[in-house]
Amino acid sequence: MTAQTPAAAARTPDTDADAGPPEQPLPLLEAPRDGVPLIIDTPQGLERAAAALAAGTGPAGVDAERASGFRYGQRAFLVQIRRGGAGTWLIDPEPFSDLRIIDEALRGTEWILHAANQDLPCLAALGMRPDRLFDTELAARLAGLPRVGLAAVIEQLLGFTLAKEHSAADWSTRPLPEPWLRYAALDVEVLTDLRVELIRLLQDAGKLGFAEEEFEAVRLAAPTPPRTDPWRRTSGLHQLKDRRQLAAVRELWLEREQLAERRDTAPGRLIPDSAIIAAARAMPATVPQLLNTPGFHGRAAQREAPRWLRCISAARSAEDLPPLHVPTNAPPAPRTWARTDPEAAARLQTAKTRLAATAAQLDLPVENLLTPDYLRRVAWRPPTPIDLETISQALRDLGAREWQIRHTAAVITVAFLDPDPLPEKDSGADSRG
Secondary structure (H helix, E strand, O other): OOOOOHHHHHOOOOOOOOOOOOOOOOOEEOOOOOOOOOEEOOHHHHHHHHHHHHHOEEEEEEEEEEOOOOOOOOOEEEEEEEEEOOEEEEEOOOOOOOOHHHHHHOOOOEEEEOOHHHHHHHHHOOOOOOOEEEEHHHHHHHHOOOOOOHHHHHHHHHOOEEOOOOOOOOOOOOOOOHHHHHHHHHHHHOHHHHHHHHHHHHHHOOOHHHHHHHHHHHHHOOOOOOOOOHHHHOOOHHHOOOHHHHHHHHHHHHHHHHHHHHHOOOHHHOOOHHHHHHHHHHOOOOHHHHHOOOOOOHHHHHHHHHHHHHHHHHHHHOOOOOOOOOOOOOOOOHHHHHHHOHHHHHHHHHHHHHHHHHHHHHOOOHHHHOOHHHHHHHHHOOOOOOOHHHHHHHHHHHOOOHHHHHHHHHHHHHHHHOOOOOOOOOOOOOOOO
């Protein structure tokens, strides 16, 4: 018997003998090209950073790190900026009242961010607002890339990988560990190169204009208004069907929020949402009963048990019980439309199907072609008469961009004027007699 080579011995019987060599893993980008910058945390250092950035050229890569899940709110605990000719700057915003000096240094400069809508609010709180914006995540979506996380886009367009193990870290930690600073510097180091590649893809596909409209809409978006009843966002609230239980959720949520803000800690680290729902269901009357409720365990729960018990007691005697449901101008859940308004259901389903085909032709996600909520609203209560002009204006009033209107208004108009019939439901009856 002829001896097999190690490679031949390892080959399985159904392996294609003509297959090429196994795909090699992409190289890992491990260190910034200029080394890890020092943290800027003094007025003198901030002035140096501003002077260098103002003297730089081209767009600036910008990022911010928060401490979601650890600290109260969504403020930035690190701001990273890189600009041609200026290098990379890592700024600790905590010692400063604001970073307006940096904002002034970047006046008129295009900012490059990944998923800008996540970072712009915390940057705005520091007095930093871009005059122009390029969002690499949004650009990747519009370009039709299958994965749009930063590391994935880097792999697809730049040919190397970027470690993301510190993305969910507690960035309020001081001093920040050197590996975290290396990660933070790398996040902005690649943004300029990504911008170049994404512009090329968008230009080749004729979609750069789409992207520019989207970037401007993100840049100019108004801050999210405060919710009337923010406690109604408690996870699991839909399980409760009793108004007094809702009152207990309200009292517990508001007390947790005030305590979390005073202690500068994430509310869920005091008691999780699941504990609030469990307590509202059980309505315990004593500390032992409360501590037997799921989610109320450990020393912190024991120490604060009287506080939470007072909230439940207040709910038990409250007269201003919250309603089970609050009025809304949003359409009902689409799953109910076939029963409550079959014509609206047919409009929605026909338009969804045809918009999905349009999105496929344009090679972009259908939710980026048109915000799904916009379609639901105009399908539920369409303008009268239904024509291209009224549909276009209805979409514009909802916030659709002009490029979206150009590609969707005619499709929606035709779908609404002549919707496909809804499929009949299977009654389940046995037709064999």
